Every structure is written in structure tokens, then in C-alpha cells.
Amino acid sequence: MLKWLGSLTDSNEKELKRLQPIVDDVNSLEPEFQKLSDAELNAKTDEFKARLNDGETLDDILPEAFAACREAARRTIGERHFDVQLIGGIVLHQGKIAEMKTGEGKTLVATLPLYLNALTGEGCHLVTVNDYLARRDAYWMGPIYHALGLTVASIYPQQNPDEHLPARLYDPEYTDEKDARWPHFKPISRQQAYQADITYGTNNEFGFDYLRDNMAIDLSQYVQRQLNYAIVDEVDNILIDEARTPLIISGSAEEATEKYNIFARLVPQLKKDEDYAIEEKERQAYLTESGMTKMEKWLRRDGMLKAPSLYDPANYSLTQYLENALKANALFKRDRDYVVKDGQVIIVDEFTGRLMLGRRYSEGLHQAIEAKERVKIQRESVTLATITFQNYFRLYKKLAGMTGTAATEAEEFHKIYKLEVVVIPTNKPMIRADHSDQIYKDEETKYKAVAKEIESFHKQGTPVLIGTVSIEKSELLSDLLKRRGIPHQILNAKNHEKEAAIIAQAGRVGGVTVATNMAGRGVDIVLGGNPADREKKEWQQEHDKVIEVGGLHVIGTERHEARRIDNQLRGRSGRQGDPGSSRFYVSLEDDVVRRFGGDRVKGFMDWAGFDENTPIEHSMVSKAIENAQVKVEGYHFDIRKHLVDYDDVVNKHREVIYDERRKILEGADLKTNTLSMVRDEIEKLVASTCSSGLIEPDFNGLIGELNTIFPVPPQINPGTLSQMRPNEITEKLIEYAEQLYEQREKEIGPEDIRLMERLVMLRAVDGLWKEHLTAMDHLRQQAGLYAMRQVEPIVVYKKEGHTLFESLTAGIEHDVVHTIYKVSLTRKEAPPQKQPQKATVPAGKKVGRNEPCPCGSGKKYKHCCGR
Ligand code: ADP
Numbered sequence: 110m111l112k113w114l115g116s117l118t119d120s121n122e123k124e125l126k127r128l129q130p131i132v133d134d135v136n137s138l139e140p141e142f143q144k145l146s147d148a149e150l151n152a153k154t155d156e157f158k159a160r161l162n163d164g165e166t167l168d169d170i171l172p173e174a175f176a177a178c179r180e181a182a183r184r185t186i187g188e189r190h191f192d193v194q195l196i197g198g199i200v201l202h203q204g205k206i207a208e209m210k211t212g213e214g215k216t217l218v219a220t221l222p223l224y225l226n227a228l229t230g231e232g233c234h235l236v237t238v239n240d241y242l243a244r245r246d247a248y249w250m251g252p253i254y255h256a257l258g259l260t261v262a263s264i265y266p267q268q269n270p271d272e273h274l275p276a277r278l279y280d281p282e283y284t285d286e287k288d289a290r291w292p293h294f295k296p297i298s299r300q301q302a303y304q305a306d307i308t309y310g311t312n313n314e315f316g317f318d319y320l321r322d323n324m325a326i327d328l329s330q331y332v333q334r335q336l337n338y339a340i341v342d343e344v345d346n347i348l349i350d351e352a353r354t355p356l357i358i359s360g361s362a363e364e365a366t367e368k369y370n371i372f373a374r375l376v377p378q379l380k381k382d383e384d385y386a387i388e389e390k391e392r393q394a395y396l397t398e399s400g401m402t403k404m405e406k407w408l409r410r411d412g413m414l415k416a417p418s419l420y421d422p423a424n425y426s427l428t429q430y431l432e433n434a435l436k437a438n439a440l441f442k443r444d445r446d447y448v449v450k451d452g453q454v455i456i457v458d459e460f461t462g463r464l465m466l467g468r469r470y471s472e473g474l475h476q477a478i479e480a481k482e483r484v485k486i487q488r489e490s491v492t493l494a495t496i497t498f499q500n501y502f503r504l505y506k507k508l509a510g511m512t513g514t515a516a517t518e519a520e521e522f523h524k525i526y527k528l529e530v531v532v533i534p535t536n537k538p539m540i541r542a543d544h545s546d547q548i549y550k551d552e553e554t555k556y557k558a559v560a561k562e563i564e565s566f567h568k569q570g571t572p573v574l575i576g577t578v579s580i581e582k583s584e585l586l587s588d589l590l591k592r593r594g595i596p597h598q599i600l601n602a603k604n605h606e607k608e609a610a611i612i613a614q615a616g617r618v619g620g621v622t623v624a625t626n627m628a629g630r631g632v633d634i635v636l637g638g639n640p641a642d643r644e645k646k647e648w649q650q651e652h653d654k655v656i657e658v659g660g661l662h663v664i665g666t667e668r669h670e671a672r673r674i675d676n677q678l679r680g681r682s683g684r685q686g687d688p689g690s691s692r693f694y695v696s697l698e699d700d701v702v703r704r705f706g707g708d709r710v711k712g713f714m715d716w717a718g719f720d721e722n723t724p725i726e727h728s729m730v731s732k733a734i735e736n737a738q739v740k741v742e743g744y745h746f747d748i749r750k751h752l753v754d755y756d757d758v759v760n761k762h763r764e765v766i767y768d769e770r771r772k773i774l775e776g777a778d779l780k781t782n783t784l785s786m787v788r789d790e791i792e793k794l795v796a797s798t799c800s801s802g803l804i805e806p807d808f809n810g811l812i813g814e815l816n817t818i819f820p821v822p823p824q825i826n827p828g829t830l831s832q833m834r835p836n837e838i839t840e841k842l843i844e845y846a847e848q849l850y851e852q853r854e855k856e857i858g859p860e861d862i863r864l865m866e867r868l869v870m871l872r873a874v875d876g877l878w879k880e881h882l883t884a885m886d887h888l889r890q891q892a893g894l895y896a897m898r899q900v901e902p903i904v905v906y907k908k909e910g911h912t913l914f915e916s917l918t919a920g921i922e923h924d925v926v927h928t929i930y931k932v933s934l935t936r937k938e939a940p941p942q943k944q945p946q947k948a949t950v951p952a953g954k955k956v957g958r959n960e961p962c963p964c965g966s967g968k969k970y971k972h973c974c975g976r
């Protein structure tokens with residue numbers, strides 16, 4: 110491990126050395142660019158574009174483009190890229206991850222490669238961790254791009270009911286008088302936002318737009334262009350933490366509310382250890398013999414058992430409810446794993462404490478928790494479209510990322526995304542003092558000590574930022590502080606915008622801010638508070654005072670499950686050469702210690718002779734905890750790797766289907782396609798009728814089958830067919846089918862028949878694709894059972910998945926062939942209506958559910974293509 114890190118450091122040094130000459134080039138161009146008038150600077154963009162057209166590469170023009178961007182930034186927002194920022198920019202342009210500490214100005218760094226890469230006209234995306242940053246950063250950097258003649262837009266999730274798929278364009282000529290903060294943000298459509306040279310947005314919005322596009326029934330509804338180049342900000346958070354839950358667009362299925370309620374009532378009557386056992390590490394709960402007997406008795410009493418034993422296949426549908434109810438009760442804790450807000454169960458990200466709005470635990474667990482909490486049970490959903498972030502981001506031609514903490518996860522970035530990490534030096538030396546951990550016997554003493562320490566810092570005027578692992582812990586600490594009469598702010602990633610405003614003031618004299626990890630991420634903590642809101646002189650005084658008392662002090666109340674998250678928290682202090690300090694407090698009752706590091710740490714503590722109130726501060730304990738973290742990191746990596754391994758199987762299918770869909774919408778030659786499907790189908794039918802030489806072929810059966818495709822004319826009958834050899838039959842039938850098709854084309858008109866081909870195919874593809882997704886989901890659950898039989902579940906999943914995909918394509922052909930001769934267009938031109946969409950079901954359809962289906966089947970849309 111150490112050796113590997115060593116080589117990483119070496120190659121990092123080499124990499125940085127290699128880039129230095131480019132930085133020198135940019136610097137030497139500076140005087141020349143400073144002399145340009147604003148108009149001349151703006152004209153550089155067209156010049157670069159022309160040169161790209163003439164065959165120069167992006168690398169050729171990089172030094173000049175960077176020089177232009179730097180000059181534009183200096184003139185517009187008054188920030189001139191530091192040399193280390195140029196290095197970061199080059200690394201991002203090369204499609205790598207730039208590790209740059211918090212406060213190093215990554216927002217500004219990204220403008221360089223974004224500008225350069227947008228010169229191709231293919232569109233560049235900047236991915237942010239939340240909707241507030243998607244707007245703030247686009248607006249903040251907007252003047253730079255504008256000065257260079259490029260457009261920049263922002264997409265973000267719905268903020269209020271009349272803002273459907275919102276998007277904004279930075280445009281100084283537009284002014285919204287009501288918006289004091291971002292007046293020059295012009296509302297535009299999503300499509301226009303993607304037409305902009307540069308688009309800022311959250312990972313969820315980009316991903317959902319992609320899925321919605323691939324559900325659209327007309328090319329004009331597509332909002333995205335080809336995915337060209339993306340820079341992911343806070344890349345570890347998005348590509349690692351967020352990557353554990355895939356994006357899902359779902360519709361609702363049947364209700365089974367009652368069953369959830371019954372189990373939610375029964376399960377709490379079971380006793381821990383006696384009736385069920387818990388495996389904390391795996392987050393599993395199992396019934397014991399005694400638990401099983403009890404459940405069987407109760408269920409029999411309620412008349413729910415279909416066979417005496419609970420694990421009889423006849424009761425299979427019940428066991429899933431049972432397992433989920435058990436998990437919901439024994440393992441999932443309110444305010445730790447989820448919160449209940451406005452009658453909804455909302456998942457809390459285990460790493461970051463952030464609320465994952467709209468995401469649901471899968472396979473019925475969410476409903477089980479809803480039943481436990483006695484809130485309305487949302488209908489179970491069927492998957493309409495889904496993709497993991499891993500596979501979404503792999504779609505980009507070029508991907509890059511930036512964050513303060515990537516190096517510890519270098520292996521994962523490399524293995525999953527083929528992203529290399531380059532550690533960029535800080536602009537000024539880092540002088541923050543990181544003190545070693547203090548270890549307490551239990552949580553209570555630990556929190557008392559934390560509160561005491563906060564008090565003493567607060568008294569001397571040093572601002573303190575306290576990180577907690579959950580909302581629950583934040584509130585616990587807040588109570589302690591209240592009792593001591595210490596004024597403080599508490600935030601938990603619920604409202605990004607409000608929290609940004611609060612965290613921006615966390616560096617004021619005597620400030621005490623309690624926050625979960627994600628709260629206010631991306632917002633700069635300036636010592637002395639946010640200078641933007643104050644008079645310069647007053648701010649300067651406060652700033653100097655905070656420096657005098659040691660800068661920002663960061664307290665971690667628990668080690669997180671990954672070292673990276675600890676480092677993120679620490680990194681909030683010591684930005685751009687500021688003074689600062691940090692310390693973590695740990696107790697033997699902490700999750701990480703208990704679940705993963707328990708025995709070693711405890712052993713050491715016993716040996717060291719441990720008394721209640723004196724904490725231990727010893728590098729060996731810190732080391733043991735760190736080892737535990739490495740173990741957890743590995744464990745989570747495995748889970749994510751697993752998720753990707755499985756998604757990779759469906760991903761191949763998705764690529765084929767989405768590609769086909771696109772071709773259909775783009776007006777591929779569907780006639781040839783359809784006719785070849787017809788030929789295929791006829792060949793199959795004839796072959797199966799005439800396959801056996803012994804038995805008399807069943808020509809009546811064949812004609813019956815053919816009649817389900819098109820009306821068979823009288824001249825084709827068992828008599829005539831029996832006179833022919835099989836391949837003559839095939840030829841004759843195909844000839845007839847083609848003739849009939851031509852005839853229909855004449856009657857209906859080529860334009861309409863093309864439209865019918867398109868709609869029939871789309872309907873077949875979309876309908877069966879949805880079924881396929883559900884089938885793959887089931888397969889995945891079943892595959893898990895193979896683990897018990899010493900067969901790798903993933904192997905089974907791949908093999909069976911392939912079979913399912915083959916039957917999907919066969920099914921599409923079957924559907925198309927069996928529909929195409931029957932449909933007709935009834936033109937009742939109800940123009941497609943735009944429906945307000947629920948945020949949770951962003952399905953991108955524009956046809957009303959009760960309107961006649963545009964495919965002309967005569968059925969309502971909801972019973973036909975809209976199924
Ligand atoms: P990061 O994302 O790396 O944590 P930010 O992009 O939020 O950092 O920037 C941190 C602060 O540094 C901001 O206040 C920004 O204005 C300032 N900053 C960044 N680059 C420069 C620069 N080249 N010159 C002056 N100030 C800068």
C-alpha cells in the first residue's frame with residue numbers, strides 16, 4: 110500500500126513538471142493579452158474556432174485560450190487565475206481529476222477547460238452537487254464567458270410549481286427587477302440550456318434529462334445534445350457517494366398497502382436476539398426458530414398463511430414483506446437513516462447527512478418503513494427507466510473532475526471511470542494544525558468534552574465549525590450547547606441556499622456552527638465572515654482578529670466511514686494559507702469503531718488503562734481507527750463495484766435499445782426494417798410447421814397463425830400449400846406479404862405509413878423495454894439465491910440476462926409484425942398537450958393519458974403506447 114502511494118507521489122511530481130512549460134507559455138502570453146481591447150479579446154473566440162476548423166487541435170491553442178480566459182476573468186470578476194489554477198485547468202482538460210484543496214478556487218479553475226473545450230461548439234457540462242451551486246456558479250462565472258462571446262446556462266430542479274424543468278441563461282442584457290441577487294438570469298427552456306456553449310447543472314438533472322430524452326416519442330422533445338465533455342465538481346461526492354443509488358424514473362404499480370401494515374404491526378412484537386438476530390455489518394436481520402414459530406402462529410390467526418411453513422414457496426410473496434418489516438424495525442432508525450417530513454419518509458445519505466429527496470429504498474423496504482412510521486404508503490413502483498451514475502457519466506466523450514479529496518479513492522476512480530488523479534499543490538502553503546484524535550470511552554463523555562472545548566474556543570473568539578455524522582447528532586450537540594448558553598447555528602443540508610448564507614459567516618469572531626458534512630459544501634468560509642456583505646474596514650478588523658485567535662477551528666465529533674469525508678471536514682479550515690486547526694473526537698461507541706475496528710481499539714484501550722474522563726490521545730489508536738476506515742472504504746467500494754457489475758449487464762441492453770429508438774426517431778429506413786422483420790417471422794413460422802419430415806405439416810395451423818399477422822387470401826390454403834416445398838411456401842408467403850404492404854402503402858400514402866411504422870416500432874420497443882427492466886430486476890433478486898449453491902450470482906445474471914434480452918428483441922419483432930398490417934391512422938388532431946409533471950415521475954411524455962393514442966390503435970393512450 111505504502112509502496113503504491115509512493116509511486117503515486119513520484120508520478121504526480123513528474124506530471125506536474127511536465128505541465129510547467131505550458132504554464133510558462135500562458136504566462137508569457139499575458140502581456141500581449143492584457144493589451145487587447147475588450148472587443149479584441151472577445152474576437153479571440155472566433156479566431157480560435159476558425160483555427161480549430163483549419164485543423165489545429167485543442168492542445169495547440171490551449172496556451173492562448175487559457176491566456177484569453179485568464180484575462181477575461183481578471184477584467185470581469187477581478188480574479189486572475191493563479192499558476193496552480195492553470196495547472197488544475199490543464200489536468201481537467203486532459204480528462205483527469207484535479208485534487209485541489211477547499212478554497213483553492215476550483216470554480217474559477219473550471220472556466221479554463223470549459224472555455225477551451227466549448228470552442229468546438231459541442232457543448233460542455235459542469236456538474237455541481239446541489240441546485241444552489243448550479244445557479245450560483247453559472248452566474249458567478251457568467252461574465253467571464255460572456256466577455257469571450259460564449260453562452261452559459263444553468264439547469265436545476267423544480268423550485269416552485271410553475272417552474273417546470275427550469276433553466277436560466279446568463280444574459281447581462283436581461284434584467285429581472287425582482288431578483289436582487291441574480292438579476293441577469295433569463296428564463297429559458299431546457300433545450301436552449303443544452304444549446305448553450307456551457308451548461309451548469311446537478312448530476313440528477315443531467316441524468317434525468319438523459320433518461321427522459323430516451324422516453325420521448327418525438328425527436329423534437331429531446332433536450333440534450335451528444336454528451337461531449339463534463340467536469341464534475343466535488344467529484345468524490347458525485348461519482349462515489351451518490352453513485353450508490355441509481356437514478357430511476359418510475360411509474361406506480363398495484364397497491365398492497367394492507368400487507369405492509371399487517372407486518373408493521375406484527376414485527377415489533379418480536380424480541381431482539383430471541384426472535385431475530387442482527388448482523389450489523391451486512392445490515393441484515395434474520396428470524397430465529399422462535400421468531401419463525403411466532404410469525405407463523407400470528408399469520409395463521411390472520412388467515413394469511415397459504416401453507417403451514419412460512420418458507421414454503423406458496424408463502425413466498427409474504428416473506429418479502431416480512432423481511433422488509435424486520436429490516437425497517439431492527440436496522441433502520443429514524444433521523445439516522447431517514448427522516449419523516451411532511452408525511453414522507455426521506456432517505457438520509459449515510460455519509461453526508463444529506464436528504465435524498467425523491468429517492469426510495471427499493472424492493473418494498475421504503476413501504477415497510479412508511480408502514481412503520483404510519484405515514485401514507487406510497488404505491489410500489491415499476492421502473493420506467495433507470496441508469497447508474499457510473500454508466501451515465503461514462504457516456505461522455507471526455508470526463509474530468511475536481512475535489513479537495515480524491516487521492517484516497519484513486520483506485521476506484523481508475524477502475525470504474527478510468528480517471529487518473531493528479532494532486533495539485535496549493536497556491537500558498539497550508540498551515541492548518543491537525544491535532545491527533547481524542548478517544549473517549551462512551552458517547553456521553555465525548556460529547557461533554559466537545560461541548561467544553563467549543564465553549565473555550567468560543568470564549569476566546571475563535572470561530573468553530575463542528576461536523577456531525579447525522580441530523581440526530583447535530584441536534585444532540587445543539588441541546589448541550591444551549592444548556593451552556595452558547596449561541597450557535599445548526600444546519601443539515603435541507604435548504605442549500607439558506608445554508609450557504611449561514612456557512613459563509615461561519616468564520617466570524619466567536620461563531621459556532623454545527624453542520625452535517627454536506628451542509629454548505631461548495632461555499633467558501635472566509636475568516637471574519639463574508640466580505641461581500643460588509644464595509645471593508647469593519648470586515649478587515651474582524652478578519653485580523655480571527656487570524657490572531659488562530660483562525661477557524663474544526664471539530665469532528667466522530668470519524669466518518671471514509672477518511673475522505675474526514676478530510677473534507679478538516680479542509681474547511683486553512684484555506685488559501687489561512688491559519689486554522691482541527692481535531693476529531695472519537696468514542697468506543699461510535700459506529701465505525703463498533704462495526705469495524707472494535708476489538709483492536711478496545712484491546713489497546715484496556716491495555717492502556719482507561720479511565721472514564723481522561724481521553725486517550727495516542728497514534729496507535731488513531732492508526733487502528735484509520736485501518737478500520739480503510740476496511741469500510743473497501744467494503745463500500747465492493748458494494749458500488751457490485752452495483753456497476755450488475756448495471757453493466759443492463760447497460761449493454763440499454764445502449765442497444767436507446768440506439769434503436771434514436772434511429773427510429775431520426776427517421777431510419779423503417780420500411781426495409783419492418784419488411785425484414787416480416788420475412789423473419791414468416792420464415793420462422795414455416796420452419797416450425799414443416800420442420801418434422803415425419804408428421805404431416807399442420808397447414809391449417811400455419812394459416813391460422815398467418816391470419817394473426819394479415820388476412821390470408823383464399824388462394825393460399827392447405828391444398829395449395831401441400832403442393833409446395835417448404836422454401837417455396839416461404840417465398841410465396843413473403844411475396845404476398847410484400848405485395849400487401851405495397852398495396853397498403855398506396856392506400857394510406859407513404860407519409861402516413863412511415864409514421865405508422867415509427868409509432869408501431871416505438872410502442873413495441875418501449876413497452877417491452879419496460880417489461881424487460883422489471884424482469885431484469887426480478888432476475889437480480891433470484892440470482893442472489895444462487896450464492897447458496899456456490900454459483901456466482903453475477904454469472905447467472907449475465908447468462909439469464911442475455912436470454913431475456915434475446916426474447917426482448919424477438920418480442921419486438923413479433924409485436925411489430927403482428928401490428929403493422931392492422932393499424933390505421935384515425936386523424937383526430939388533438940395537439941399533444943403539455944402535462945405538468947410530478948417531480949418524482951418525470952416521464953417526459955406529452956400526450957394526455959386519456960387522449961386517443963397517437964399510434965392510431967383507437968385505444969386511449971394510457972391503454973396503449975402509454976401503458
Ligand atoms: P473551492 O471550490 O476550490 O473550494 P471556490 O471556487 O469556492 O473554492 O473559491 C474560494 C475563494 O477563492 C472564492 O472566494 C474565490 O473568489 C477565491 N478565488 C479563487 N481563485 C481566485 C483568484 N485567482 N484570485 C482571487 N481570488 C480567488
Ligand code: MG
Nearest residue numbers: 215216631632
Ligand atoms: Mg467548490
